[in-house]
Amino acid sequence: MSSRRSRVSEEEINELISKLQSLLPEARRRGGGRASAAKLLKETCNYIRSLNREVDDLSGRLSALMATMDHNSAEAEIIRSLLRQ
Amino acid sequence: MQVPNSFKLALLKQMLLGFQLSAVSSNSMSFHERKNAIKLSADAAMVFARGSTRWTRGLVASLSKNRNNEDLLRGILGKKYERLSLPCCNSWKIPRSRKILKRCLGLCSRRKKATGTQHDVKSSSTLARRLVKKRIQVLKKLLPGGESMEGFSLLDQTLDYAVSLKAQVDVMRRLLKISKASNLNLHLKEEEEEEEEHAQRH
Numbered sequence: 349m350s351s352r353r354s355r356v357s358e359e360e361i362n363e364l365i366s367k368l369q370s371l372l373p374e375a376r377r378r379g380g381g382r383a384s385a386a387k388l389l390k391e392t393c394n395y396i397r398s399l400n401r402e403v404d405d406l407s408g409r410l411s412a413l414m415a416t417m418d419h420n421s422a423e424a425e426i427i428r429s430l431l432r433q
Numbered sequence: 434m435q436v437p438n439s440f441k442l443a444l445l446k447q448m449l450l451g452f453q454l455s456a457v458s459s460n461s462m463s464f465h466e467r468k469n470a471i472k473l474s475a476d477a478a479m480v481f482a483r484g485s486t487r488w489t490r491g492l493v494a495s496l497s498k499n500r501n502n503e504d505l506l507r508g509i510l511g512k513k514y515e516r517l518s519l520p521c522c523n524s525w526k527i528p529r530s531r532k533i534l535k536r537c538l539g540l541c542s543r544r545k546k547a548t549g550t551q552h553d554v555k556s557s558s559t560l561a562r563r564l565v566k567k568r569i570q571v572l573k574k575l576l577p578g579g580e581s582m583e584g585f586s587l588l589d590q591t592l593d594y595a596v597s598l599k600a601q602v603d604v605m606r607r608l609l610k611i612s613k614a615s616n617l618n619l620h621l622k623e624e625e626e627e628e629e630e631h632a633q634r635h
Contacts, residue, residue: 389568
């Protein structure tokens with residue numbers, strides 16, 4: 349075990365790992381038990397893949413919708429209502 | 434973990450700018466052309482909102498590979514485009530952090546005294562380590578610019594990327610919802626006007 353102080357502390361890494369865990373959809377874990385590294389990585393990859401798929405799907409739906417819209421008047425209205433929030 | 438509202442707002446604005454620049458509302462585009470323009474706008478907008486970090490540079494690099502994308506990328510990113518296209522140096526953190534990371538993930542085998550007995554069954558920790566290595570390779574491919582990252586940087590950038598992606602999805606969902614409502618509203622107004630006209634004539 350290295351006695352030198354390292355640039356990235358264990359604390360930082362543990363914090364990062366727990367942040368990742370809380371981000372993932374099935375992150376609720378009762379009791380202590382940290383997930384295995386393999387499981388964490390698998391769920392992280394699945395999560396990123398599903399987000400990418402969703403972006404792709406939403407792009408398609410927006411494309412279909414924009415084809416039917418009268419864009420000029422609609423866009424102004426959209427922007428107004430979105431920026432209001 | 435969430436992004437600030439300013440992030441989502443910047444993402445939305447640049448995405449709408451992208452739609453304008455690529456004229457998604459014109460009738461001359463095919464469904465797929467429009468869809469690709471929308472997706473590209475969304476990605477460039479996400480990069481703009483996040484600013485400079487390793488995965489955004491990686492994303493710009495991969496999006497730039499297609500020459501057709503350059504105009505839209507420049508249009509959305511403006512001055513940032515040049516800055517994000519510069520090659521970035523490797524992090525110093527890599528060698529040490531990888532070892533600590535592995536220890537925290539419970540992957541390092543404890544040192545044992547040599548016993549002289551042969552183990553012909555692989556220990557579960559060896560298998561775990563192999564599995565983790567495999568999955569890290571998968572993650573590297575999923576993360577833009579991930580191939581050149583290791584250890585702490587890889588996980589840190591992964592978290593950053595995932596959070597930004599989620600924000601991108603949220604913004605697009607909201608835009609879709611409001612666009613639908615707005616579209617419906619417009620159609621209803623048109624119908625109303627037509628009925629009025631019809632009623633006036635009779």
